[in-house]
Amino acid sequence: MQGSGIEVLFLGRNFLRLLEGLWVTLRISLIAVLLSVPLGILFGMFMTIKNPITKAISRVYLECIRIMPQLVLLFIAYFGVTRAFGWNLSADISAVIVFTLWGTAEMGDLVRGALISIPKHQYDSAYALGMNKIQAFGYVVVPQTMRRLIPLTINLTTRMIKTTSLVVLIGITEVLKVGKQIIDANRFDYPTAALWVYGAIFLLYFLACWPISMLAKRLEKQWR
């Protein structure tokens, strides 16, 4: 029975296994995003403090996280830290930590950008109307940064979903790894399996990220 080979996707639990594999990275991304957003907001506010010491600290953190490939960070967290301190971090926890560190840096930079884009005069007119600092921040600054930040945060989420596929390299069985296993197991019966499996993975990623990107586009248009 040599058809197109697409049947390989539906043999046994194959398709379900692919979905489970995707869920592994989606779950890591979502947890990392949920942690990164509040931490990033705090970090972004921290970065706008006009103090040479806090500025230096945040600059070093941001640059380190940005210069290092995420893969190196993953290796450091999973192999390095585990060896050095004898902590037994699971691969999942290491991944969440690394992607949260990364997401916090990226989110922080977005928040900083949004905050400094608010002209000084917006603060002045809020104060001139008798608002205190908290009121000016809450009623004038935050709403204006939100409309800038929501689309950017959504884009960060899709980047996160794509980048977390790196966790395969610290031994986490995510969707690509599952795909590889399916291809290897069916190499003989289905020579075209690779095409279908990777095609399906492409589609799954697309289905996971596309609605998110569309949402970002719509919000961006709506709030221009």
Next chain:
Amino acid sequence: MEDKVQLEVTGLVKKFGDDTILDGIDLCVHKGEVVVVLGPSGCGKSTLLRCMNGLETANEGTILLDGEEISSDGKKITQLRQKIGMVFQSYDLFPHKNIIDNITLAPVKVQKRTKKDAEEQAEKLLARVGLSEKKKAFPRELSGGQKQRVAIVRALCMKPEVMLFDEVTAALDPEMVREVLDVMLELAEQGMTMVIVTHEMQFARAIADRIVFLDNGKIVEETTPDEFFTNPKTQRAKDFLHTFAYEKRRSENNNAV
């Protein structure tokens, strides 16, 4: 104009770093009085107004509003600022709020008035400046002159006792200057206490009860508008007025020939 002193500046010194911008300013504004502050660019006019409502902290001297000192510490300054409206050159309305919400935000959140009360007053004020039909519009849909009129209304809705205007027409296209100045003239007629910085000389002459001429951080001349424009005492005031008098000089020359 009454005798009651509304705003009193005594010995005001303001420095930015090593630069002394205001060097001992004494100025008294009575209730219902309109004081116009003139002076060359960079002489510290904006800084003076910003000190008057605590946006800048003075290095020395005192500023009293109704006998209460304006210093930039916490709770008290926000209460004092509710009595001093200020309008800036760049009509910084809040872009995320429509016109009526721009105007009622501070009355509701700061003064804790009811939304209904604030909106009623806002609508009355908008009608007075001819912008009733714009109340649901967003700032980006308004012209510069309209935005500036809304900014004035927004300040007035706090029921201030004093209004500060810092070159409110300087960023406007010429054909929109008039509509904003008319609003200010009407305010003056109704007895609002005002301190105005402007480069519109004819307007200054028409609206002012008193002209204060600032140069190098000091008040170098303080007199009535007629006296200032026809018979300035100091050379610096003469030089300053000359920069606004191209046409006049040319016609004088023509007559002489």
